[in-house]
Amino acid sequence: MKRANAITSALILALTSTALPLAAQDRDAAPRPQRGPGFDMSRMDTDGDGKVTREEMQAQAQKRFSDADANGDGEVTIDEIVAGMETQRTERMQKMAERMLKRADANEDGKLTADEMGPRNGDRMFAFLDADEDGAVTREEFERARKMFGDREARMNRGDHDHGKRWKSDRADKPRHD
Structure with missing residues (x-):
């Protein structure tokens, strides 16, 4: 029994x-993975x-x-459930780390240097954050970007993908006047 x-x-x-x-x-959202x-x-x-x-x-x-x-x-038991969850979490983290290394390891030596770990689109990201183009990011600018990114993430979770077009400002390609 x-x-x-x-x-x-x-x-x-x-x-x-x-x-x-x-x-x-x-029901109306696009299928999620x-x-x-x-x-x-x-x-x-x-x-x-x-x-x-x-x-x-x-x-x-x-x-x-x-x-x-x-x-x-x-x-x-609860301990067995937690242990199973920790094993799954560790496996996911391992896969994420492997993908990160594969994506960022420019010289394919199996290690990341500070340059390889640096922002891939640092200039573009800074231009996006620096809304008033004064060469510095204020807390207000940072919070505005954070809200926009959060809204984008929420849209992506709903299946309404803009593929990052909203946060990529056309200002990012313009020359900076520092």
Whole structure:
């Protein structure tokens, strides 16, 4: 009975972790890329027939439960949940660091120098921040830019992408008079 409850609980957890984000998504918004484990048909369709049976879904739920149950006692504790979350976080951070290194490592030596880590569009960014073009960024200018960037991020999260065009001021290409 305990095993059946555990499997049922794991299945409910797996399904709700997938269904809730979809239910919360605005129906008119553009589709968002999937984040987190979610419902991965290819992983659940173990026989590769293009369909997921109840048995395959239960097997996936059992695997997720077993992965979470680090000590194998048939129960998942808060410590085991946190440990699993920390492992996932570490994996995400590792991938982000690898992408950062690949993108910024100009000489491809596997390390970043101060120049490689510096702002890629420093002059353009400064021109954007320095709205009155006086050669300095005030708190007000910084807050204005921060608000604009926050608005842009909110639009991107809704699927209303402007691909960064709003923050790229045409002033950035004009000569500076310092």
